[in-house]
Amino acid sequence: MKKKYYIETQGCQMNEYDSKKMENLFLQKMNFEKTNIKENADVLIVNTCSIREKAQEKVFSLLGSWNKLKNKNPDIVIGVAGCVASQESNSIKSRAPYVDMIIGPQTIHRLPQIYKDCTQTKKTIIDIEFPLVEKFDNLPSEKVSKFSEYVTIMEGCSKYCSYCVVPYTRGIEVSRPLNDILYEINSLVKNGTKEIVLLGQNVNAYKYKDEKGNFINFGLLLFYIARNKNIKRIRYTTSHPNNFDEETYLAYKKLPQLVSHLHLPIQSGSDRVLASMKRGYTVLEYKSVINKLKKARPNITFSSDFIVGFPGETEEDFLKTIDIIKEVNYDHSYSFIYSKRPGTPAASIIDNVTSDEKKERLAFLKKTIDDLSKNKSQSIIGEETEILVEGKSSKYKNMVTGRTTNNKIINVLGDKKLIGKILNVKVRQLENKTLLGEIL
Numbered sequence: 001m002k003k004k005y006y007i008e009t010q011g012c013q014m015n016e017y018d019s020k021k022m023e024n025l026f027l028q029k030m031n032f033e034k035t036n037i038k039e040n041a042d043v044l045i046v047n048t049c050s051i052r053e054k055a056q057e058k059v060f061s062l063l064g065s066w067n068k069l070k071n072k073n074p075d076i077v078i079g080v081a082g083c084v085a086s087q088e089s090n091s092i093k094s095r096a097p098y099v100d101m102i103i104g105p106q107t108i109h110r111l112p113q114i115y116k117d118c119t120q121t122k123k124t125i126i127d128i129e130f131p132l133v134e135k136f137d138n139l140p141s142e143k144v145s146k147f148s149e150y151v152t153i154m155e156g157c158s159k160y161c162s163y164c165v166v167p168y169t170r171g172i173e174v175s176r177p178l179n180d181i182l183y184e185i186n187s188l189v190k191n192g193t194k195e196i197v198l199l200g201q202n203v204n205a206y207k208y209k210d211e212k213g214n215f216i217n218f219g220l221l222l223f224y225i226a227r228n229k230n231i232k233r234i235r236y237t238t239s240h241p242n243n244f245d246e247e248t249y250l251a252y253k254k255l256p257q258l259v260s261h262l263h264l265p266i267q268s269g270s271d272r273v274l275a276s277m278k279r280g281y282t283v284l285e286y287k288s289v290i291n292k293l294k295k296a297r298p299n300i301t302f303s304s305d306f307i308v309g310f311p312g313e314t315e316e317d318f319l320k321t322i323d324i325i326k327e328v329n330y331d332h333s334y335s336f337i338y339s340k341r342p343g344t345p346a347a348s349i350i351d352n353v354t355s356d357e358k359k360e361r362l363a364f365l366k367k368t369i370d371d372l373s374k375n376k377s378q379s380i381i382g383e384e385t386e387i388l389v390e391g392k393s394s395k396y397k398n399m400v401t402g403r404t405t406n407n408k409i410i411n412v413l414g415d416k417k418l419i420g421k422i423l424n425v426k427v428r429q430l431e432n433k434t435l436l437g438e439i440l
């Protein structure tokens, strides 16, 4: 009987991508099969995130529950992968000594060897190096692909914002060779993928020098990818305001496959806070990027990340964030209260904002964006638009759900045969937060 693996994924899309690559290793290189029931698994892996303290603590409570399974069956192998593995290998060893494998984000391709070593030696194996280029060379490719697939094009971050662990957990910015990316995308598309989502901590910091000495930046990469006409949509996340090149603006003019929605985190609307965060731009500079994008693609819409209650954030600073939210008219956000991360420079800034105040600000910020989003949804009722169908609706039994180029979700009558198709629809009504439409 084949052994079984179980993987739980926390954190960002990069982790989802990496987990999928680990699955491919189990299936193609280690002769395992997948299980969704942890009680049946021979190997349990959690792919972790350490961006905020809460995310990290979740890992330790999960490991506690897995240890109970291991007490019943000592042959079970427990692995911690991802950013907590990278940053907290020592505390994993002391707080959860029963963990057998500690694998950083850049060494997941070594999983087969690490597994072999820990089962043979019965010792905890720790591998949290950053041999980045090696990682992608050693990962098996997809056998089945979905209509929408992630492709990591660069990893790591060299920006060192004062509050953030990512440069320490994933290492500095490193871009994958152009041909490797195009090869991976082409094989996904051959298997039926219609939408490519390019991933990177600062995806548009992509830069690569090919064998002939040609310099490929992010914008040029978009043009290369768009040459494959079977790709209906190209999305990317997360972009950094300081990394937009002229070719990317041009791509918004020339490439209709590139969607009209961009996740472009500003974090705060106060120049004072931005400076303390070491973001490397002012509100005015951020707005100038937005304006150039709008010039190239007039109907483009935006979402952002916000950190609320950064140490020393005054009410006035916070209200400046609300101002920029209204001005840019964001329709979505990932917003969190600042979390102090050990080892980061911001951890030593005196924080005199009370927890209640931070919670109030966060709730107000979320409500502001929710209202803007609702207004925008309402404003497209009656319009004709295109959606790419993603799957069956979770809310309505006889409907499928699709996304417009502006990232609005619209439900229409239909079944799973429509998945992956681009449909022309008329937007009919807004029910709670869900748009309903009719296929034309």
Ligand code: SAH
Pocket: 051, 052, 157, 163, 164, 165, 166, 201, 202, 238, 239, 240, 265, 267, 305, 306, 307, 334, 336, 337, 338, 339, 340, 341
């Ligand atoms: N590179 C991207 C985002 C990567 S991290 C960028 O700079 O925009 C994802 C998000 O987590 C960040 O945008 C930020 O909003 C949030 N984040 C990072 N560190 C945090 C911390 N210490 N506390 C709260 N939120 C944090």
Ligand code: SF4
Pocket: 157, 158, 159, 160, 161, 164, 165, 166, 167, 201, 202, 240
């Ligand atoms: Fe973190 Fe800043 Fe890098 Fe984003 S740009 S990953 S917030 S250090």
Ligand code: F3S
Pocket: 010, 011, 012, 013, 014, 015, 048, 049, 050, 051, 082, 083, 165, 166, 169, 170
């Ligand atoms: Fe979390 Fe690491 Fe992603 S810290 S957000 S899993 S890069």
